[in-house]
Amino acid sequence: MRSNKIIDRKINSLYVHIPFCEHICFYCDFVKVKKPQDPQVIEKYLDKIELELESYKNRLDDVQSIYIGGGTPSCLNEEQTTRMCTILSKYTNKENFEYSIELNPESVTIEKLNIYKKFNINRISMGIQTFDNELLKKIGRIHDNSLAIKAYKLIKKAGFKNVSIDLMYNLYDQTKKNIATDLEYLKDLKPDHISWYSLIMKEKSVWGRKNMKVPENDELFDELVNQGLKDLGYIRYEISNYALGKDNKSLHNISYWNNSTFAGVGIGATGFEQIEGKYYLTKNEGNILNYKKEFELLSQEDYFFQIIMMGLRMVEGIDISLEKNKDIIDFYQEKIQEKIKQNLLEIVNNNLRCTERGFNILNEILIDFL
Ligand SMILES: C[S@@+](CC[C@H](N)C(=O)[O-])C[C@H]1O[C@@H](n2cnc3c(N)ncnc32)[C@H](O)[C@@H]1O
Ligand code: SF4
Known part of the structure; x- marks a missing residue:
């Protein structure tokens, strides 16, 4: 079974x-x-x-x-x-x-x-x-x-x-x-x-x-x-x-930036974890000797946006051949094509990345992914 x-x-x-x-x-x-x-x-x-x-x-x-x-x-x-x-x-x-x-x-x-x-x-x-x-x-x-x-x-x-x-x-x-x-x-x-x-x-x-x-x-x-x-x-x-x-x-x-999971330990530390299939942003809130981990559940759209937002900060961009990134790329397919036509994004060697022009206005590009 x-x-x-x-x-x-x-x-x-x-x-x-x-x-x-x-x-x-x-x-x-x-x-x-x-x-x-x-x-x-x-x-x-x-x-x-x-x-x-x-x-x-x-x-x-x-x-x-x-x-x-x-x-x-x-x-x-x-x-x-x-x-x-x-x-x-x-x-x-x-x-x-x-x-x-x-x-x-x-x-x-x-x-x-x-x-x-x-x-x-x-x-x-x-x-x-x-x-x-x-x-x-x-x-x-x-x-x-x-x-x-x-x-x-x-x-x-x-x-x-x-x-x-x-x-x-x-x-x-x-x-x-x-x-x-x-x-x-x-x-x-x-x-x-x-x-x-x-x-x-x-x-x-x-x-x-x-x-x-x-x-x-x-x-x-x-x-x-x-x-x-x-x-x-x-x-x-x-x-x-x-x-x-x-x-x-x-x-x-x-x-x-590359859709890896990370744990944050100690006051104020943040993390990104997968628990029972769901993604959470974590933050240790409180004071130095008495803090507690707070979990913010990410909806599927929030998770996708998080990965696009972080990934496009890298000059190399997002490796679209990786299994973990495939559903994200599928989800944003139309927007990605639109930005490629505008010469703001490009796909090079299986990486989705900003063009030089796009890199300078990354925040404006990201607004359209929201
Ligand atoms: C939070 S500090 C911790 C490391 C160490 N205590 C120090 O002062 O270098 C890490 C780095 O964040 C950067 N940083 C801190 N506050 C910033 C701010 N308001 N804007 C931009 N960078 C900042 C500084 O370059 C600093 O070296
Ligand atoms: S206040 Fe502390 S953590 Fe912040 S920049 Fe100065 S030394 Fe680093």
Whole structure:
């Protein structure tokens, strides 16, 4: 007799959120708190993460990447770092595993880098934001460019081969000259990967609460950043992500865009999971020691839109030969054909992707898919 039991997709990647920061930057509305004086709060938080991971039972057996993000994961002390890595070590012993952690320049130490190495962390992402010291102060960062460069060199010296840098543009009174200077520093450092985000003014950030607005230079800066990085030899593979070589693309980031399932653990973390055949967006809501996973059921249309919206952010687009994407492509067949006629989408090597013109107006294209 045939069984009707639904077999859900196993979870492909895992995000772990560490919400503590030494200092709160003015533009940021990510879930974070000032690092508590009492170390027990962090220890209890790590206990809670351990329990949350256990609640997934064997559903995390197949994860191919882990990303420890924040907040500021590097602000944990050595003992807490070791505890965090020990909790996660259950999920990491696989071939071709990508294991990333986010660091801030001011809390990078050789001792902590050695702990990350010992636990097989193989990718570092460090938030620098800009190399302009005046601008760094204005946006509320507590590092300067010399500390950032020192931390970067220490990371490389410790033997990390895959190092990414986060930068932002369209910041405050940033000028074309600031961008050119940032590109000069990148030319020297040549990180393996760069995420360069345009500032999004978030209501709940320090700036958002003061009702500050984003400067109106967006398009100009987009062009400077894209052309500047291209000239340095970077491959743009997503709206804000650039890799030095094709092996430096972030597998974990790609899992958010290519219809993979992912779990988010820790306060504020989000996930995308299939449970009994249905798709859910998850979010951990509450406060640091008392949060709960909320599940938002996606209708079939919401699920299809989610995949189109995320997939078209990638330069390569959506692999339409994959079984998991076939029903989505069928559902949008008419709209896709219309956009191909308008030279906004194209199909190349079995991938549905934006044309160069389409990529610049992705939000407008997506409205028509709603
Ligand atoms: C939330 S932070 C966490 C990592 C680390 N604490 C740091 O400060 O780099 C991750 C990255 O998000 C980006 N980011 C944060 N707030 C942003 C905003 N309002 N608009 C655009 N990018 C932002 C920054 O580039 C930052 O490096
Ligand atoms: S940008 Fe990073 S360091 Fe600054 S407040 Fe946000 S999470 Fe913390």
